[in-house]
Amino acid sequence: METLGYYxxxxxxxxxxxxxxxxxxxWFGDGVYEAAISENYxxxxxxxxxxxxxxxxxxxxxxxxxxKIQLAELLNTLVHKLDSPAxxxxxxxxxxxxxxxxxxxxxxxxxxxxxxKPFILQDIYQKIKLITVEDTRFLHCNIKTLNxxxxxxxxxxxxxxxxxxxxxxRGNRITEGSHSNVHILKEGILRTAxxxxxxxxxxSRAHIITHCGKLGIAVDETPxxxxxxxxxxEILISSTSSFCMSASHIDxxxxxxxxxxxxxxxxxxxxxxxxxxxQSTVH
Numbered sequence: 001m002e003t004l005g006y007y008x009x010x011x012x013x014x015x016x017x018x019x020x021x022x023x024x025x026x027w028f029g030d031g032v033y034e035a036a037i038s039e040n041y042x043x044x045x046x047x048x049x050x051x052x053x054x055x056x057x058x059x060x061x062x063x064x065x066x067x068k069i070q071l072a073e074l075l076n077t078l079v080h081k082l083d084s085p086a087x088x089x090x091x092x093x094x095x096x097x098x099x100x101x102x103x104x105x106x107x108x109x110x111x112x113x114x115x116x117k118p119f120i121l122q123d124i125y126q127k128i129k130l131i132t133v134e135d136t137r138f139l140h141c142n143i144k145t146l147n148x149x150x151x152x153x154x155x156x157x158x159x160x161x162x163x164x165x166x167x168x169x170r171g172n173r174i175t176e177g178s179h180s181n182v183h184i185l186k187e188g189i190l191r192t193a194x195x196x197x198x199x200x201x202x203x204s205r206a207h208i209i210t211h212c213g214k215l216g217i218a219v220d221e222t223p224x225x226x227x228x229x230x231x232x233x234e235i236l237i238s239s240t241s242s243f244c245m246s247a248s249h250i251d252x253x254x255x256x257x258x259x260x261x262x263x264x265x266x267x268x269x270x271x272x273x274x275x276x277x278x279q280s281t282v283h
Contacts, residue, residue, distance in 0.1 A: 001082050006074075006114035011081075014115055023111055024095045028102070029146035031094030031110075032056035035240055036203075037119055038079050038087045039278035046072055048203050049240075053091070056144045057110075062095055065109050075114065084118040088241070091115070092146065121274075122241065124267050127248035128164035130235070132226065133157060135168035135175050135198075142197045154178040165237055167250070170198060172225045180239040181205040184232035185259050189218045191228065204238035204270070211269040217262065233258035236266075243270045 005017035024030035034053035036043050043049075050068050057064055066074070071091075079087055096108030133154040138147070154166035155178040166178040175193060176182055181202040183192040190212050195201045212219050229235060234256045235247040244267050247256055 002084070002118065004078060004081055004114075004116045006078060006112070008111055011078075014117065019113070020097050022097045022099060024098065024105075025092070025111075025113075025146055027100045029148075030060075031092050031146045032060055032062075032144050033090065033092035033146055034144060035088065035090045037121070037241060038089055039085065039121075039274070041079050041085050041087075042278040043075060043079060043089055044274055044277055045203050045207070046075065048206070052144065052201065052203065053093075057093055059140075059143045060095070060145070061104070062093060062110050064093060064112075066112060071112075078114055078116060082116055082118070086119050086121070087116050088119040089114075089116055094146075119241070122245070124243050124245050124271065125264075126245065128237070128245050129162065129249040130165050130167050130177075130237070130247045131158050131161050131163045131251055132169055133166040133178070135170040137168070139197055141175070141199055142195070142201060144200055151178040163249075164245075167229070167237075169226055172227075173198075173223045174226065174229055175199055176202075177237050177239075180237040180242070182229075183208065183236040183238065184224060184229055185234040185236065185262055186228070186232050188259075188262065189220055191220045191222070191224045191232075193223060194221045202238055203240060204243050207270060207273065208236075208238055208244055208266060211266055211273075215265055215269065217266075230255060232256065234260075234263045236263070243267070243274065 003014040005012055005014040034049050036049045050071055091114045094111045096110055098105035098108050137150045158166040165180055167182050168175045174182055176199045183190055193199045209219050236244055238244045246263055
């Protein structure tokens with residue numbers, strides 16, 4: 001099987017599985033999601049992803065009908081059904097199925113979706129181009145909700161500009177990317193936005209901070225500005241699918257390239273951890 005879809009116990013090909021129109025994801029985007037990657041049928045950092053998922057579930061006042069252990073068992077079972085051992089593993093929970101009404105419906109139980117497809121890990125050493133976009137999202141960015149239209153629009157704007165990612169700013173503060181966290185290296189210090197309601201607490205972000213501790217790199221979790229970013233020694237983006245990549249240009253201006261050894265140390269550490277965890281071969 002090349003792809004797989006799961007909906008409340010029903011399993012099928014992604015293009016063939018059908019979802020009820022009254023699932024509240026269709027009307028309101030009323031749900032949360034999570035995504036991870038697997039190698040050798042091993043899902044990387046699964047416990048961390050599941051913990052963040054259940055935190056998002058709780059923040060939307062949903063009561064799941066599955067436990068963390070049961071979800072982990074389900075995902076580990078599903079990844080073994082695909083032909084490819086390297087997969088993008090996505091799951092989401094919606095409030096349930098009910099006729100359209102804004103307030104929470106009574107007597108409904110959440111719906112669980114899972115989608116899996118083959119995945120190829122990016123070359124994280126490749127330099128990328130970025131653009132900046134004003135952050136017009138709502139004030140619950142710490143919850144991994146399905147409401148991603150501003151992110152979609154920003155990502156499309158980056159694509160049209162020939163860039164890999166859009167970096168959001170709110171006022172003069174850098175928040176995060178359209179599908180990543182954003183960090184800078186300056187004078188040997190990693191600066192990253194604080195874990196408040198304006199950013200998603202990224203799993204890769206947490207791993208970068210952990211590796212900074214091991215490598216003796218100081219970490220500053222306070223807001224930084226557009227000016228700080230443009231003047232940084234290196235600009236990094238991190239996500240589940242890219243770990244840690246660095247920028248060569250933002251808005252057409254050349255940036256970074258001033259701390260390549262420190263950057264490489266972080267990237268090497270992240271890749272080594274991934275390959276060790278999944279017992280895969282370094283490419």
